[in-house]
Amino acid sequence: MAKAYTPGLKVTNRIKHRVKRILPIPGDVLAKVGDVVSADDIVAETFMPGDVEPINLANLLSLPPRDVAECVLIKVGTKVKVGEPLAQTKGMFGMFKNTYNSKFAGTVETISPVTGQLILRGEPLPVQVTAYISGKVVEVIENEGVVIENEVSFIQGIFGIGGETHGPIVIACKSHDQEVTADLITSDMKGAVVIGGARTTADAIIKVRDVGAAALVTGGIDDQDLKEFLGYDLGVAITGSEKVGLTLIITEGFGEISMAVRTFDLLNTRKGDEASVNGATQIRAGVMRPEIIIPLTAEEIAHEVEQDHSEGLLELGRPVRIIRDPYFGLIGEVAALPTEPAVLDSGSKARVLEVKLDSGESVTIPRANVELIEG
Amino acid sequence: MTKIDPDKVKVILATDCGSTTTKAILIQQVDGEYRQTHRGEAPTTVEKPFADVTMGAINSITEVEELADRRLIGDDGRIIQPATENEGCDIFISTSSAGGGLQMMVAGVVAQMTAASAKRAALGAGAIVMDVIAANDKRRPHEQIQRIRELRPDMILVSGGTDGGNTTQVVQIAELIAPAKPQPRFGSEFTLPLIFAGNKDAAPLIKDVFDESIDLSIVENLRPTLEQENLGPARDAIHDMFLEHVMAHAPGYDKLMTWTDAPIMPTPGAVGNILQTIAQTQKINVVGVDIGGATTDVFSVFDETFNRTVSANLGMSYSISNVCAETGMANILRWVHFDMDERELRNRVKNKMIRPTTIPQSKEALIFEQAVAREALRLAYIQHKEFATTLKGVQQQRTVGDTFSQEIGGQTIVNNMKLNLLVASGGVLSHAPRMHQTAALLIDAFEPEGFTTLAKDSIFMMPHLGVLAQVHPKASLEVFTRDCLIYLGTCVAAKGLGKHDKPCFSYEITGETLNESGTINFGDVKLLPLGPDETAQVAIEPAKGFDFGAGPGKRVQRKVTGGTVGLFLDGRGRPLKLPEARSESQQTMNRWVTAMELYPEMEAALV
Numbered sequence: 001m002a003k004a005y006t007p008g009l010k011v012t013n014r015i016k017h018r019v020k021r022i023l024p025i026p027g028d029v030l031a032k033v034g035d036v037v038s039a040d041d042i043v044a045e046t047f048m049p050g051d052v053e054p055i056n057l058a059n060l061l062s063l064p065p066r067d068v069a070e071c072v073l074i075k076v077g078t079k080v081k082v083g084e085p086l087a088q089t090k091g092m093f094g095m096f097k098n099t100y101n102s103k104f105a106g107t108v109e110t111i112s113p114v115t116g117q118l119i120l121r122g123e124p125l126p127v128q129v130t131a132y133i134s135g136k137v138v139e140v141i142e143n144e145g146v147v148i149e150n151e152v153s154f155i156q157g158i159f160g161i162g163g164e165t166h167g168p169i170v171i172a173c174k175s176h177d178q179e180v181t182a183d184l185i186t187s188d189m190k191g192a193v194v195i196g197g198a199r200t201t202a203d204a205i206i207k208v209r210d211v212g213a214a215a216l217v218t219g220g221i222d223d224q225d226l227k228e229f230l231g232y233d234l235g236v237a238i239t240g241s242e243k244v245g246l247t248l249i250i251t252e253g254f255g256e257i258s259m260a261v262r263t264f265d266l267l268n269t270r271k272g273d274e275a276s277v278n279g280a281t282q283i284r285a286g287v288m289r290p291e292i293i294i295p296l297t298a299e300e301i302a303h304e305v306e307q308d309h310s311e312g313l314l315e316l317g318r319p320v321r322i323i324r325d326p327y328f329g330l331i332g333e334v335a336a337l338p339t340e341p342a343v344l345d346s347g348s349k350a351r352v353l354e355v356k357l358d359s360g361e362s363v364t365i366p367r368a369n370v371e372l373i374e375g
Numbered sequence: 376m377t378k379i380d381p382d383k384v385k386v387i388l389a390t391d392c393g394s395t396t397t398k399a400i401l402i403q404q405v406d407g408e409y410r411q412t413h414r415g416e417a418p419t420t421v422e423k424p425f426a427d428v429t430m431g432a433i434n435s436i437t438e439v440e441e442l443a444d445r446r447l448i449g450d451d452g453r454i455i456q457p458a459t460e461n462e463g464c465d466i467f468i469s470t471s472s473a474g475g476g477l478q479m480m481v482a483g484v485v486a487q488m489t490a491a492s493a494k495r496a497a498l499g500a501g502a503i504v505m506d507v508i509a510a511n512d513k514r515r516p517h518e519q520i521q522r523i524r525e526l527r528p529d530m531i532l533v534s535g536g537t538d539g540g541n542t543t544q545v546v547q548i549a550e551l552i553a554p555a556k557p558q559p560r561f562g563s564e565f566t567l568p569l570i571f572a573g574n575k576d577a578a579p580l581i582k583d584v585f586d587e588s589i590d591l592s593i594v595e596n597l598r599p600t601l602e603q604e605n606l607g608p609a610r611d612a613i614h615d616m617f618l619e620h621v622m623a624h625a626p627g628y629d630k631l632m633t634w635t636d637a638p639i640m641p642t643p644g645a646v647g648n649i650l651q652t653i654a655q656t657q658k659i660n661v662v663g664v665d666i667g668g669a670t671t672d673v674f675s676v677f678d679e680t681f682n683r684t685v686s687a688n689l690g691m692s693y694s695i696s697n698v699c700a701e702t703g704m705a706n707i708l709r710w711v712h713f714d715m716d717e718r719e720l721r722n723r724v725k726n727k728m729i730r731p732t733t734i735p736q737s738k739e740a741l742i743f744e745q746a747v748a749r750e751a752l753r754l755a756y757i758q759h760k761e762f763a764t765t766l767k768g769v770q771q772q773r774t775v776g777d778t779f780s781q782e783i784g785g786q787t788i789v790n791n792m793k794l795n796l797l798v799a800s801g802g803v804l805s806h807a808p809r810m811h812q813t814a815a816l817l818i819d820a821f822e823p824e825g826f827t828t829l830a831k832d833s834i835f836m837m838p839h840l841g842v843l844a845q846v847h848p849k850a851s852l853e854v855f856t857r858d859c860l861i862y863l864g865t866c867v868a869a870k871g872l873g874k875h876d877k878p879c880f881s882y883e884i885t886g887e888t889l890n891e892s893g894t895i896n897f898g899d900v901k902l903l904p905l906g907p908d909e910t911a912q913v914a915i916e917p918a919k920g921f922d923f924g925a926g927p928g929k930r931v932q933r934k935v936t937g938g939t940v941g942l943f944l945d946g947r948g949r950p951l952k953l954p955e956a957r958s959e960s961q962q963t964m965n966r967w968v969t970a971m972e973l974y975p976e977m978e979a980a981l982v
Contacts, residue, residue: 051517051520051521052517053516054516054551110550110554112584114543114546114580117547119554158730222718222722223718223724224721234700234728235694236688236696236697237728237729253722253725253730254721254723254726254729255722255726281729283693323726323733324726324727324730324733324735325723325737326737326740328726344735345736345737345738346734346736347974348741348806348808349808350734365736366734368734369733
């Protein structure tokens with residue numbers, strides 16, 4: 001059978017997309033089914049138990065641990081303020097009492113007779129979940145969150161840093177193969193999702209951040225530039241929690257590489273529209289890729305035709321991207337799928353396919369080294 | 376599980392449910408000996424949409440059925456037992472690392488003592504240790520509590536204190552964990568198991584610290600005295616909890632558990648089991664390594680003491696960028712014998728990290744990946760040596776003769792001169808196009824000294840055999856010796872350093888197929904043909920300052936066995952050093968590549 005499963009990145013002009021917005025621990029859901037929400041709306045909230053501060057009163061007051069409980073002035077379950085007396089020794093004949101004034105605010109949770117340690121729990125910490133994309137609430141998961149649905153244009157990147165954000169799409173590059181340089185970045189891009197073309201320079205990323213843009217989406221980046229921007233060398237691709245002032249999404253990979261024409265053209269047609277983006281990437285079991293979600297307006301829904309989303313089958317004629325050197329980044333279509341494994345230049349034996357490149361040249365590639373361009 | 380009469384066992388079926396692939400092997404008695412006869416594999420089905428691990432197991436077994444022409448699965452969808460002439464099996468066993476394996480947090484009072492022992496117990500049981508909390512780990516209590524809150528382990532192991540010692544500090548550790556209210560990884564519907572294996576006098580106090588949100592079990596102290604480690608009961612408890620809690624919540628495992636004739640073990644725990652069995656029965660010291668995409672596991676048995684480490688971020692795909700970040704590009708490039716553009720390489724490394732399933736297509740890419748592998752293995756072995764130590768905190772009994780000895784507790788027990796067998800497994804080692812490359816990677820990264828046999832696990836069968844060793848040791852050992860290992864050959868290496876082009880040692884080899892003598896200069900390596908099942912007597916006369924196990928400059932004679940690669944005579948010295956200047960390092964590497972016959976068909980243009 002000339003079929004194999006090779007998942008690729010999704011680039012589609014119209015798809016019905018659902019996002020699950022869930023609290024990390026149970027709480028209150030603020031939205032109901034049928035509500036129309038926008039990206040910034042809070043759909044669920046809860047309070048996490050506050051931070052814990054252990055206070056070793058036995059040491060602080062030079063008491064045997066078993067005597068600590070009777071010297072604590074605040075009852076278990078009661079709040080204490082900063083500076084308020086928390087415990088006091090009995091002293092001698094009612095004199096020479098030693099007092100400990102609390103350095104932290106919180107509620108007394110436990111007092112240990114074994115260690116003489118008092119556990120103080122801080123104020124509950126609020127946790128809120130926003131809608132992230134505009135759309136309609138189609139499901140409420142009791143005490144956990146909601147599912148939001150909308151018709152959107154959807155683009156997956158290959159790698160990103162920084163978390164969820166949103167803003168209007170602004171195109172910085174004239175073509176998919178133009179480098180993103182600092183001179184292309186202007187102050188009116190504040191709050192925007194800036195679309196580049198090929199590799200971004202280090203100066204350009206810094207300028208995107210400095211003008212206050214929400215995100216930069218482009219084809220490639222040099223590893224050295226990423227390292228300088230982050231301030232450290234990224235060891236594993238588990239990202240999303242970086243606090244670097246913007247969300248950065250790379251659509252193709254590292255090095256001198258242009259954004260796929262299809263991706264660039266799609267983003268170009270959505271110029272000015274509000275996009276929700278997330279740079280979070282997790283490349284482990286249960287892969288998570290960065291995403292660009294652009295909800296469609298009613299007019300656009302009427303206009304855009306939903307594409308056929310057949311996924312994952314490597315078949316003759318399907319467009320593929322080569323994802324490993326020596327042909328890294330080149331795009332072509334499947335020309336042949338020989339069933340027998342072939343010996344590669346490396347000496348290894350592997351199943352291969354033939355790819356007809358856009359240039360007309362035909363090359364043989366291990367099947368593991370291509371990915372489908374999915375739409 | 377039914378009682379098994381070992382003498383009646385003719386057919387054994389074993390599966391290993393990995394994160395991505397489930398592998399099944401069939402072992403049959405052939406002419407009175409147990410042999411591995413067939414093998415099948417299928418994607419693991421623990422994740423949605425299947426969410427039933429038995430589907431992948433059945434698929435892999437079906438492949439074995441077809442290859443062996445033997446019906447193994449009955450109409451009821453279960454494995455046919457016992458075996459008859461043409462169908463079924465007598466024993467069915469399984470291991471599992473699906474869903475990321477067993478993830479644990481461990482805690483102890485002193486990082487170098489009870490916490491280190493707890494970590495050893497957890498690693499030995501096959502767990503990934505997410506963090507070690509100790510009273511002296513330099514974090515403030517609220518930072519420790521915050522960390523515990525962030526982690527979502529499958530279970531927690533708490534130790535601390537020697538029996539009869541102070542109870543306060545160990546209770547203090549428990550008092551950090553209780554208010555943190557750690558959440559289990561797999562949802563909130565099951566209570567988090569916590570094993571206490573510390574000072575027995577503290578056990579009743581520990582019970583008072585935890586409420587019903589923790590499933591507490593108390594076992595014997597894993598460090599009853601400073602001089603003694605007692606890891607067995609804690610490891611057993613980890614395995615029990617793994618089955619009762621973690622496995623029972625993984626989709627389909629409840630079903631799989633009722634099929635097996637021995638408890639399902641975490642895959643690395645089973646690998647440790649077989650290596651310990653081999654070391655015990657053959658009275659040898661063994662090191663095993665399994666290098667994967669994300670992590671590298673190193674196992675060692677020296678003088679019957681078993682240790683395992685997991686280097687969490689040293690791997691060949693997901694973690695490849697981390698290997699480069701940790702060791703530096705210069706250290707990787709020293710293993711490459713031609714020019715490469717560093718900027719380009721850095722981008723390639725990141726591209727491999729974000730598309731981890733790609734494979735090297737060109738010879739140049741392969742050589743670079745093997746250079747990275749050398750560094751990943753080397754770093755993982757350094758971490759292992761630092762961890763596998765004699766017990767720390769032990770008062771050494773000293774005689775007058777020891778007065779000037781600097782040795783203290785906490786010395787590594789890994790001794791490359793005493794190492795008899797080095798076993799490789801994992802993609803980059805197992806799938807190298809030439810076995811010469813596998814052997815070279817092992818020698819360059821582990822730097823064995825003296826006489827060391829090199830082998831690779833043919834089809835990653837060690838996990839299956841590790842569980843089998845518990846129910847049928849004879850079958851397990853027979854298959855291990857005959858089918859599991861592919862012997863690559865023997866490495867005879869000099870310890871010590873000298874001057875280039877000066878003699879390092881002279882050798883005289885006598886055997887049925889190989890008779891040769893000569894001298895190896897310092898800095899050189901030579902590969903001689905000595906095939907599988909062939910042996911030879913090797914007599915070594917070291918130059919002054921070089922050691923082969925009998926002491927510097929002392930003659931050694933040993934019988935060596937061959938393999939698919941042959942006999943390496945390694946005069947490059949230990950520690951193994953390459954010149955710092957790039958051009959000199961390339962020249963040196965070029966000589967070694969040629970001598971070890973690593974890339975014989977390589978285009979002249981590259982060299």
